[in-house]
Amino acid sequence: MSHLVGFRFAEVLLPRPLANGFTYEIPTELSPHIRIGTRVLVQFGPRKIYSAIVIRLHNNAPDNYEPKQILEVLGPVIDDVRNLQFWQWMAEYYMCTPGEVMNVALPSRLKLESETQLQCLIEEEYWDENLEAEDREILTITRNSPETTLNDLVKQYGTAAAKRAKKLVDIGVLGIKESIKYHSLEKWIKVVHINAHKKKEIEAILHPKTKAKAQQNIVLAYYQLQAEGHLFITREMLLNRSTSTIAALDALVRKNILEIREIKESALFSRSGVQAAKLTEAQQEAYEKILKTFAENKIALLHGITSSGKTELYVHLMKEIEKSGGQCLMLVPEIALTTQLINRLRHFFGERVSLYHSRMTDRERSDVWESVRKNDPGSQLVVGARSAIFLPFSNLKLIIIDEEHDSSYRQDAPNPRYQGRDSAIYLATLFGAHVLLGTATPSVESYFNTLQGKYGLIELHQRYEGLQLPEVHLINIREEKKKNRMKGNFSQTLIEAIDDALRRKKQTIIFQNRRGYSPKLICEDCGTVQMCDRCDISLTIHKAVHRLKCHYCGREKSIPPACVVCGSIHLKMLGAGTEQIEDELSSLFPGARIERLDLDTAQSKKRYNKMLTDMESGQIDILVGTQMVTKGLNFTKVEVVGVVNADNLLYFPEYRAHERAFQLLEQVAGRSGRSGQVGKVFIQTYNTGHPVLTFVKTHDYKAFYEWQSQERKTFLYPPFVRMIHLMLRHKDLKLLQKASIELTSMLKSVSEILVIGPEFPPVNRVNNYYRMGIFLKIPRNKSYLKTKRQIWSVCLDFFTHPEYKTVKFFFEVDA
DNA sequence: AGCACGCCGACT
């Protein structure tokens, strides 16, 4: 068997939650174009055509079925097998299928799926008289718009229409065709050249009295860009710089002064940015420690308080990678990917930075994918959110994970339910790349690893220019109420602080970890709370849009004028969200400029960006918001930070709640005190004595860690054990409970693991599915992989039981 | 996950 002959069969992965790969035959003529990582078109099922990825090549003809043939080769999407190994690892580690991993890994532009198109084959005059009106309607639609799909019909007329259409196909009046929309992946860029020998014409354009001002601006912009050292001047850049329109540019092209050539984007040379700034003494020391840690092949954890200059260190490290020609990935929490950060990195790395996150368009994402795959200089440095770990790297040298502790690195639904930080660490080991974790408040896991000697710890505790840490004041809501010093949700102390800041033209940030106006609408007469009819949770009032919304399933409805049970019109709102806080602030400080930053207002990119620039330039006095105000924003005029109520952070029923509370409070506190004045933080609470708050007050991470790790050691939580959360779902509550109880007892057969539960999660019904969870605790000295396999086999066994077949389940590994 | 097939209740 010679490898020159090529393989006869390919195992492919489909973007579906299927446990195994599927084998297709390779037509001889396609054989030379197919390798591992090639994207191919295959038929799967009776009609549908999908793009799939080749994961294995072989010559073993299957004996129990006749494989279908690969229809077409779409080209490579992954060049380095290590990326596929990464997918495989993730599926196994996070207990899901490789298809599910593929589904999140690939930008959707790379996932083709055919649609069934219908065409009317017979002229109206020959239509059978016996056809019903609905049939005629289907025929009319398909005749008028020949691209009508089966899905279009279903969307418009319901599933019945699909059955009708199939009948029409059977009797031969309707034709059926699978159609796929192909996408070109190569990006062509229009590059502009100037014909310098056209001296006279150029002089004429540049003449101060020229009538063609727009054209003059373009020529000037061209010279400006050239002077800045750009090797390629694209049409895009020219139009942006000159503010002229395409019309003016076309005129110059017609005069033969400018010339436009199209080149592939991958052929562009990218200009690098400026040199990195010199490090301070403390930073230099930290830098050397990081290098030393890397030299020992260890992961480095950089524990540096806000404003200690972590980003400068990142830049220095990335500069080194840039010089060596390797690829570097910088992970950032999604909401911290602000223009502020991007501009800063562009300054240092010019056009060698690529962005990758979910708010980008599909086209932009697949462009970055291709660019990384080809190892273009334009994507030597990728700054991205969680999903950037799936990019097809081939020469990855360094991964930086900023805000390492951030909970948004975890994807909690759907599968794969993975921890992006931990996955990135595994990715790095596949490539032999170094990893730097950066944070002001390390996660308990990471800090634990430094104490175990697994990670190197680098501390950077000197703030810039001797900036001082903010003063934290705890305000006892109960006491304030007694003294009649609460106005709505605000204590007199906080009001006075805001007032003082306003008078001195300083900014204030108010943090409330809940969006909407109020989380509960309750009837004062019968006590009925407006609940979501699909979930076991109260509906949140969104006053601005006058609607009730479910934050779990997304359903919304208008606010009822009266109680739906007793008809009473005495409806009261309980609890406060950001909208209400904003309202209260406007009446407390009528003249102040107040803005709100939360998921609802950040929907519009424009409004979001405006808010950030207004905040920077001092156009906003008070910014109210959820966690979004705690991330990535470097506002320099903020002096006061207020936390409306810390208690809902502290008493969340989850073992990580205290860690999260500490991190959030420290971060929001860190927003203040960059203006030269010492920042002031006011935390309102009923529990001034809570340990977390005392640690925040003294900014004492180590004390917090000691306390928290003691708790987790005592009550057996990670990092002292491994923990997996197994969740069961079903529409029938009784069946779900029975299944959960039985499975729990079966899982106890797996040796040495601790099985806890089953218990209901805080919200026990979402989208009409009841949920029950089982916690599995696994000792650290036991093989994680082997135990997971045992758990899998118990579950597979259990869920093939006829009674429990319909119960759905999923795992949250390292929950 | 889709999608088809097939088995049962309610409406011409």
Add this chain to the structure above:
DNA sequence: GTCGGCGTGCTC
């Protein structure tokens, strides 16, 4: 009788 509901099982 037929239509349409959803439960069940397969997809190379």
